Amino acid sequence: MADKKLSGAGLRGQSAGETKLCTVGKSGSGLTYCGYDVSDLADNATFEEVAYLLFNGELPNQAQLDAYIAELKGMRDLPEDLKSVLKLIPKDAHPMDVMRTGASFLGNLEPEVDFADQNRAANRLLAAFPAIMTYWYRYSHEGVEIACTTEEDSIGGHFLALLTGKTPSELHRKVMDVSLILYAEHEFNASTFTARVCASTLSDLFSCITGAIGSLRGPLHGGANEAAMEMIQKFSSPEDAKIQMAGMLERKEKIMGFGHAIYRESDPRNVIIKKWSKLLSEEYGDSSLYDISVACEEYMWDTKKLFCNADFFHASAYFFMGIPTKLFTPIFVCSRLTGWAAHVMEQRDNNRIIRPSADYTGSEPRSVNPIAERG
Numbered sequence: 001m002a003d004k005k006l007s008g009a010g011l012r013g014q015s016a017g018e019t020k021l022c023t024v025g026k027s028g029s030g031l032t033y034c035g036y037d038v039s040d041l042a043d044n045a046t047f048e049e050v051a052y053l054l055f056n057g058e059l060p061n062q063a064q065l066d067a068y069i070a071e072l073k074g075m076r077d078l079p080e081d082l083k084s085v086l087k088l089i090p091k092d093a094h095p096m097d098v099m100r101t102g103a104s105f106l107g108n109l110e111p112e113v114d115f116a117d118q119n120r121a122a123n124r125l126l127a128a129f130p131a132i133m134t135y136w137y138r139y140s141h142e143g144v145e146i147a148c149t150t151e152e153d154s155i156g157g158h159f160l161a162l163l164t165g166k167t168p169s170e171l172h173r174k175v176m177d178v179s180l181i182l183y184a185e186h187e188f189n190a191s192t193f194t195a196r197v198c199a200s201t202l203s204d205l206f207s208c209i210t211g212a213i214g215s216l217r218g219p220l221h222g223g224a225n226e227a228a229m230e231m232i233q234k235f236s237s238p239e240d241a242k243i244q245m246a247g248m249l250e251r252k253e254k255i256m257g258f259g260h261a262i263y264r265e266s267d268p269r270n271v272i273i274k275k276w277s278k279l280l281s282e283e284y285g286d287s288s289l290y291d292i293s294v295a296c297e298e299y300m301w302d303t304k305k306l307f308c309n310a311d312f313f314h315a316s317a318y319f320f321m322g323i324p325t326k327l328f329t330p331i332f333v334c335s336r337l338t339g340w341a342a343h344v345m346e347q348r349d350n351n352r353i354i355r356p357s358a359d360y361t362g363s364e365p366r367s368v369n370p371i372a373e374r375g
């Protein structure tokens with residue numbers, strides 16, 4: 001086998017197409033959506049504004065935003081048949097399998113009629129995903145059949161209200177909103193590329209999103225925030241974190257929540273979510289998990305020059321908000337759906353089927369021996 005880095009394995013550094021949606025590691029803080037820096041969006045916009053931006057290319061004005069929020073709020077409830085399917089999924093199912101089934105089954109009940117229907121289909125998924133996740137979770141774990149609508153205007157607030165059955169605090173609403181913005185879009189990452197490949201066959205939006213969820217499920221992509229949470233919960237103190245991480249590195253284990261395929265020195269999303277995690281830790285009244293996370297960050301940088309990616313401080317932030325670890329990656333779905341759907345729309349606008357070639361490394365041409373003569 002050729003050296004992975006020299007052979008271009010993982011298509012690293014190779015352009016696989018054009019996009020107007022996003023730059024990664026190029027300008028501003030390192031991440032832009034439609035020309036806006038992610039830190040500017042996190043400070044000055046809401047997730048609904050970002051969703052509108054990705055689907056329409058421009059930020060909405062107030063009237064457009066009000067209409068968009070009203071439209072999304074009106075699309076939140078789940079069909080009874082979907083609720084029945086969610087009730088059948090066992091408690092120990094992987095929550096990403098629940099999201100995959102939810103997206104796919106909704107596509108059976110309310111298929112995308114044609115490409116002119118793509119915005120409705122994308123908005124329907126955006127509005128329905130928080131309920132798909134929490135309806136299954138609360139039914140299978142608590143035996144409760146929740147109502148799938150709330151009065152919350154924001155998708156982040158709506159999710160928290162569905163999960164807890166309570167009105168979320170302003171701080172929690174704000175952090176969920178920022179988190180959804182940070183995860184919304186990231187150029188040709190594995191799950192988005194999956195969606196684009198599927199779209200390039202002129203398939204329907206629900207198939208593109210279902211496939212993307214499958215790619216996001218893997219621990220090297222979306223699953224890293226859950227793995228980071230499991231890791232930091234095992235550390236009893238900042239000192240213990242450093243000792244245990246040294247052992248992990250010696251055993252050549254991957255430390256989840258660190259490193260990135262494109263960013264080389266830092267992930268611009270980290271500084272933003274880290275700030276909110278600190279504020280949450282103060283509200284929570286016990287900052288030990290935050291302090292342990294900071295120790296991990298310092299240790300990895302000092303020893304390996306590896307930096308936290310978006311997932312690492314998301315782990316403690318979600319923990320402080322009382323979100324069960326198994327729902328971390330499904331929240332990523334609720335957000336990244338916007339990027340996926342925007343890429344599907346962009347692919348359809350100027351489509352050619354994506355069909356790369358491979359460098360053949362198999363045997364020389366040969367002919368089939370009669371079976372009795374084979375060793």
Ligand SMILES: CC(C)(COP(=O)(O)OP(=O)(O)OC[C@H]1O[C@@H](n2cnc3c(N)ncnc32)[C@H](O)[C@@H]1OP(=O)(O)O)[C@@H](O)C(=O)NCCC(=O)NCCS
Nearest residue numbers: 219220221224253254255256257258259260261309310311
């Ligand atoms: C994101 C990731 C898949 C990128 O992989 P990649 O592009 O192959 O990474 P790089 O080429 O920068 O890796 C350089 C070296 O650092 C090591 N490295 C990278 N991330 C590491 C991590 N989190 N822990 C330990 N070592 C790591 C690699 O093993 C590699 O070592 P090698 O040269 O001995 O093979 C990788 O960093 C990783 O697995 N991180 C953990 C999972 C994660 O947090 N994913 C979420 C991404 S947003």
